[in-house]
Amino acid sequence: MSRFHPGWAEAFCIEKLRKKCGVLCWICKEAEMEKKKSRRTVLKSGLAGTIAALAMRPRSTVAHEIKKYPDTLGVLVDMTRCVGCRSCEAACNREQNLPAPDKPFTDQGVFDEREHGQMRRTDETRYTVVNRYDLPGQAHPLFRKVQCNHCQEPACLTSCFVNAYTKTPEGAVIYNPDVCVGCRTCMIACPFYIPAFRYSSAFHARILKCVFCYDTRLKYGQPPACVEACPQEALIFGRRDDLIEIGRRRIKDNKSSYVDHIYGEYEAGGTSWLYLSNVPFERVGFNTAIPDEPILDSVKSFLAIVPMVLTIWPALFAGFHLLATRKEQHRKSSDSNGPEE
Amino acid sequence: MMETLASENIYLPITGSLKADGTRWSLQERLRLGLTGKEYLALLWRNPVNWLLLIIFSVGLLLLFERYGLGLGSVTHASNDYPWGLFLGFGLFGMVPLSASGFLLGTTVTLFGRKDFLPIERLALLNGLLGYFFAVVYLEVDLGMPWRLAYPMIVSFGPAAVLFLVAWHVATYLSVQIAEVLPALFEWLDRPAWKIHIKRMALGLTIAGIILSTLHQGALGALFTYAPTKLHPLWLSTEFQWIHFLCSAVFGGVAMVIVSSTLINRYIHWRCGQAFIKSLESLTLGLGKGASYAMFTYLVIKLVAIAHDNEWEYLLTGWGLYYFLEVGLGVLLPMVLFARGVHLSAVKPVRIAAFITVAGIIWNRLNTAIYCFNYQIYQELPHWKEVWLTITLYALYFVVYRFIVYRLPIVFDWEEGFSPTKPL
Numbered sequence: 007m008s009r010f011h012p013g014w015a016e017a018f019c020i021e022k023l024r025k026k027c028g029v030l031c032w033i034c035k036e037a038e039m040e041k042k043k044s045r046r047t048v049l050k051s052g053l054a055g056t057i058a059a060l061a062m063r064p065r066s067t068v069a070h071e072i073k074k075y076p077d078t079l080g081v082l083v084d085m086t087r088c089v090g091c092r093s094c095e096a097a098c099n100r101e102q103n104l105p106a107p108d109k110p111f112t113d114q115g116v117f118d119e120r121e122h123g124q125m126r127r128t129d130e131t132r133y134t135v136v137n138r139y140d141l142p143g144q145a146h147p148l149f150r151k152v153q154c155n156h157c158q159e160p161a162c163l164t165s166c167f168v169n170a171y172t173k174t175p176e177g178a179v180i181y182n183p184d185v186c187v188g189c190r191t192c193m194i195a196c197p198f199y200i201p202a203f204r205y206s207s208a209f210h211a212r213i214l215k216c217v218f219c220y221d222t223r224l225k226y227g228q229p230p231a232c233v234e235a236c237p238q239e240a241l242i243f244g245r246r247d248d249l250i251e252i253g254r255r256r257i258k259d260n261k262s263s264y265v266d267h268i269y270g271e272y273e274a275g276g277t278s279w280l281y282l283s284n285v286p287f288e289r290v291g292f293n294t295a296i297p298d299e300p301i302l303d304s305v306k307s308f309l310a311i312v313p314m315v316l317t318i319w320p321a322l323f324a325g326f327h328l329l330a331t332r333k334e335q336h337r338k339s340s341d342s343n344g345p346e347e
Numbered sequence: 348m349m350e351t352l353a354s355e356n357i358y359l360p361i362t363g364s365l366k367a368d369g370t371r372w373s374l375q376e377r378l379r380l381g382l383t384g385k386e387y388l389a390l391l392w393r394n395p396v397n398w399l400l401l402i403i404f405s406v407g408l409l410l411l412f413e414r415y416g417l418g419l420g421s422v423t424h425a426s427n428d429y430p431w432g433l434f435l436g437f438g439l440f441g442m443v444p445l446s447a448s449g450f451l452l453g454t455t456v457t458l459f460g461r462k463d464f465l466p467i468e469r470l471a472l473l474n475g476l477l478g479y480f481f482a483v484v485y486l487e488v489d490l491g492m493p494w495r496l497a498y499p500m501i502v503s504f505g506p507a508a509v510l511f512l513v514a515w516h517v518a519t520y521l522s523v524q525i526a527e528v529l530p531a532l533f534e535w536l537d538r539p540a541w542k543i544h545i546k547r548m549a550l551g552l553t554i555a556g557i558i559l560s561t562l563h564q565g566a567l568g569a570l571f572t573y574a575p576t577k578l579h580p581l582w583l584s585t586e587f588q589w590i591h592f593l594c595s596a597v598f599g600g601v602a603m604v605i606v607s608s609t610l611i612n613r614y615i616h617w618r619c620g621q622a623f624i625k626s627l628e629s630l631t632l633g634l635g636k637g638a639s640y641a642m643f644t645y646l647v648i649k650l651v652a653i654a655h656d657n658e659w660e661y662l663l664t665g666w667g668l669y670y671f672l673e674v675g676l677g678v679l680l681p682m683v684l685f686a687r688g689v690h691l692s693a694v695k696p697v698r699i700a701a702f703i704t705v706a707g708i709i710w711n712r713l714n715t716a717i718y719c720f721n722y723q724i725y726q727e728l729p730h731w732k733e734v735w736l737t738i739t740l741y742a743l744y745f746v747v748y749r750f751i752v753y754r755l756p757i758v759f760d761w762e763e764g765f766s767p768t769k770p771l
Contacts, residue, residue: 122727164508165508165573168499168504170503185503186492188490189490189491191573194571203425206418295576297575308569312562324550326458327457327460334460
């Protein structure tokens with residue numbers, strides 16, 4: 007399944023979950039190292055091999071190993087460039103065959119919509135929304151595009167008990183409606199409030215969320231529809247590592263116009279979609295309290311006790327039973343022995 | 348109600364296999380409690396509780412059709428921010444801890460050999476079985492694709508997800524509990540010999556019950572560790588959440604048995620056997636004692652969690668006040684009442700404490716699943732239809748519970764031979 011898993015190791019992989027995210031479990035990691043080592047020794051045995059080994063520069067591949075999918079793709083959103091034209095919303099709507107909205111995509115009035123005091127969010131009719139933030143002291147309003155951030159270690163994926171989610175090597179977090187039971191744990195787990203549920207249908211309920219245009223575009227190496235539609239080049243599509251480079255360079259070159267942080271580089275274990283902003287992120291609706299560790303990390307303390315309970319409890323409680331009923335057993339045996347003697 | 352019936356001499360509860368004349372009760376007669384169809388309907392008619400149930404069901408059934416015809420959104424607020432509402436908040440997270448009674452009393456009697464709790468064991472087992480069963484019923488109303496309930500077992504596996512563990516354990520534990528309650532059914536069906544197979548497995552079933560309960564009660568808590576940034580820190584401790592849920596399930600389950608036995612003893616007294624009636628007070632005190640110990644433990648680990656996560660400052664906020672209110676009214680108050688009742692050997696405070704405890708558990712679970720969830724965003728009140736449906740399902744649970752307690756030897760001993768069917 008995963009490119010990192012040699013066949014034999016997959017059967018023993020103790021972190022099946024992480025497999026999908028591309029992180030190596032220790033067995034696979036060792037297997038991978040083993041493979042490299044043996045390859046290197048063979049190559050080094052000959053002169054041509056030595057040259058080839060040098061040319062291959064194995065060290066750099068080793069360095070890549072600790073990363074997730076190394077060539078994972080992403081999008082860098084530069085909020086300083088976004089003008090709130092909503093072209094991306096329109097493009098997404100078309101690409102994903104979503105129902106036509108009540109108000110046209112040219113209507114700027116949607117920016118004032120509030121539900122429970124909240125700005126617009128993704129739901130079953132829209133996989134991406136742009137929200138406007140009028141900040142005091144800013145000459146222009148700021149716009150924030152919201153869609154699935156395509157986490158490196160997605161919480162939706164790790165919380166799903168029927169494995170309906172997959173993190174593809176390209177970076178997309180995709181969803182399989184054919185196995186989904188509709189428990190909505192993924193919506194609980196997603197720290198970005200992205201997955202939406204089709205509450206409006208009894209028979210065709212499902213989760214709906216941005217899939218990075220995986221089936222129609224990303225699979226073929228093309229950028230998602232929203233990126234292509236952006237007239238401002240506020241969205242840049244590329245290798246995640248390159249995007250981080252670009253982001254860092256922009257921050258470095260324009261210290262006064264950027265906050266020194268790429269949102270998504272580390273949040274929740276890192277996301278494929280990254281953001282640059284000229285104001286602190288919490289002021290434009292980002293949750294900056296999201297830890298750098300993947301959401302799965304906070305569940306681990308429970309997962310760790312499961313094997314312990316399963317193995318220790320039976321013996322422990324059988325022992326308690328023997329202790330608690332010792333007198334009774336003793337009495338029983340002496341009773342049954344009595345008449346015989 | 349029953350007193351009047353008994354005095355009118357039309358009620359002859361079936362307490363054994365045989366009628367006064369030595370012939371066997373037919374299955375139909377057993378189902379009708381030994382009454383003719385007409386008498387049985389009259390009995391139902393005269394009970395005001397049934398009228399209330401009728402009102403609940405008449406609206407509830409329509410809502411149920413609406414939910415299955417038009418989707419979840421037709422009966423709830425269809426919130427994407429609050430994916431879990433009352434069906435899970437109350438039905439799953441509330442019902443399951445109150446159903447810990449089965450494994451607790453099973454452990455007390457079978458594993459620790461406390462035979463003195465035997466008269467109440469079956470009630471605890473039944474309470475557990477029905478609670479779990481109806482938690483699944485609630486789940487079936489809540490799931491988007493209820494027809495795929497068995498998918499995590501047969502179609503697609505996500506073994507590293509906490510919910511996967513919950514699904515498997517609840518399913519397995521349901522079968523364990525069915526096996527544990529079967530002896531009562533076998534007696535009622537005049538098949539006492541079949542009990543032997545269950546009896547042989549009793550210890551195994553009990554230990555299986557402990558393992559499964561420890562894990563899935565804990566897992567229900569651990570489900571919320573998926574939302575470390577959404578649930579208020581005072582209601583979420585990623586390290587201790589599973590212990591909090593497990594420990595509160597211990598006193599929740601015990602309190603629920605006290606509540607259930609109190610209600611049965613009071614309103615279905617005619618059905619209670621001598622062993623049950625005679626021992627009920629001392630057993631209630633015994634259970635109350637256990638509950639107060641568990642509550643003390645719970646309070647300590649709640650405190651430990653706050654210290655461990657260093658959340659003291661939250662206690663001074665409005666949320667902190669609400670937290671104190673929940674812990675104070677839902678745990679501390681009943682704990683003191685339990686202790687006082689046990690100390691004075693008075694049943695009444697213990698029973699009052701049990702009612703408060705049950706409410707406290709539900710309060711805590713609703714807080715965790717709904718009220719303190721998304722604490723930084725907004726609080727949502729459930730749709731009235733959602734509330735009504737939740738009550739409808741609970742009414743259904745009540746009806747099934749009552750139906751079984753009326754008939755099966757749960758709180759009385761089945762007489763396999765001669766049965767004097769005199770009115771009580």
